[in-house]
Amino acid sequence: MVNESAIFVRGLKKSYTSKANGSKDAVAGIDLDVSRGEIFAILGPNGAGKTTTVEILEGYRNRDGGEVKVLGQDPAKLGTDSWAWRNRIGIVLQSTNDSQDLSVAETVHHFANYYSNPRDPEAVIHEVGLTDKAMARIQTLSGGQRRRLDVALGIIGNPEILFLDEPTTGFDPEARRAFWDLIHKLRDEGTTILLTTHYLDEAEALADRVAVIVDGKILEVSTPENLGGRNTAKARISWLENGLKQEIESDSPAAEVVKLSSRFGGEVPELTVIRPSLEDIYLKMIGQV
Numbered sequence: 187m188v189n190e191s192a193i194f195v196r197g198l199k200k201s202y203t204s205k206a207n208g209s210k211d212a213v214a215g216i217d218l219d220v221s222r223g224e225i226f227a228i229l230g231p232n233g234a235g236k237t238t239t240v241e242i243l244e245g246y247r248n249r250d251g252g253e254v255k256v257l258g259q260d261p262a263k264l265g266t267d268s269w270a271w272r273n274r275i276g277i278v279l280q281s282t283n284d285s286q287d288l289s290v291a292e293t294v295h296h297f298a299n300y301y302s303n304p305r306d307p308e309a310v311i312h313e314v315g316l317t318d319k320a321m322a323r324i325q326t327l328s329g330g331q332r333r334r335l336d337v338a339l340g341i342i343g344n345p346e347i348l349f350l351d352e353p354t355t356g357f358d359p360e361a362r363r364a365f366w367d368l369i370h371k372l373r374d375e376g377t378t379i380l381l382t383t384h385y386l387d388e389a390e391a392l393a394d395r396v397a398v399i400v401d402g403k404i405l406e407v408s409t410p411e412n413l414g415g416r417n418t419a420k421a422r423i424s425w426l427e428n429g430l431k432q433e434i435e436s437d438s439p440a441a442e443v444v445k446l447s448s449r450f451g452g453e454v455p456e457l458t459v460i461r462p463s464l465e466d467i468y469l470k471m472i473g474q475v
């Protein structure tokens with residue numbers, strides 16, 4: 187049980203049929219392995235198949251083919267185990283509809299009742315930064331506050347695995363940082379986390395590994411540091427000389443900087459040494475640069 191992977195996916199397939207486009211493969215044979223305690227991010231452009239994949243793992247969509255195990259069980263074949271399995275997972279969907287007339291505190295308390303071992307509702311409300319809004323009706327919350335409530339409802343059940351579909355959309359920078367701290371804390375407590383995000387800095391700050399999906403297929407699974415050969419990519423060195431910006435690329439930036447420094451007899455004006463960011467590498471991978 188201890189060594190069992192949290193998520194195991196082989197050859198996952200899903201297609202949708204519409205009058206306009208006929209049959210379209212949204213997920214075209216995906217393999218995934220997520221270990222317990224890991225933070226795993228799925229990246230990909232709009233329509234790549236991220237939400238379809240995640241919702242199949244959550245048991246909210248049927249698949250056409252492939253093998254899926256989440257916490258050792260097939261989400262499409264839960265039968266009488268459904269409640270016991272749902273009790274172990276937490277979900278933050280892209281959008282949630284619930285009773286707009288209830289207050290934040292009422293909603294979080296209400297959801298806590300669905301689980302056998304919930305977290306403390308007041309602590310959860312505090313952790314997502316909604317203590318000041320605990321008595322406010324949901325319909326009066328801003329978009330970002332509403333999203334924080336979604337996160338609260340995802341973690342209230344003290345899940346072993348947490349699914350987050352674009353969790354920080356609409357968050358201000360402070361709320362995003364607080365959310366990242368919360369996710370790290372949950373991971374330190376042993377929670378497995380699968381998230382989709384369009385924010386590359388979020389993937390870099392949170393994920394142990396990322397998968398890039400395009401057109402329903404995985405292009406690569408790697409750490410954020412090594413994705414697309416990022417760790418071995420050339421560094422760009424730039425500096426100011428005779429009033430003009432100079433730029434070179436190098437595999438050995440330290441040696442270049444030493445050479446420059448000796449040529450300038452000390453400090454090199456406006457010196458920068460940059461490796462490609464995760465966003466640079468990602469955009470190259472998906473063919474956008």
Ligand code: ATP
Nearest residue numbers: 202203204212230231232233234235236237238239
């Ligand atoms: P986004 O980043 O925009 O959320 P995504 O990677 O999550 O995109 P999906 O929502 O999984 O992508 O969609 C994958 C493809 O399947 C898209 O082409 C989409 O139009 C199509 N699709 C998704 N849901 C349905 C549906 N219920 N009926 C028909 N087609 C669908």
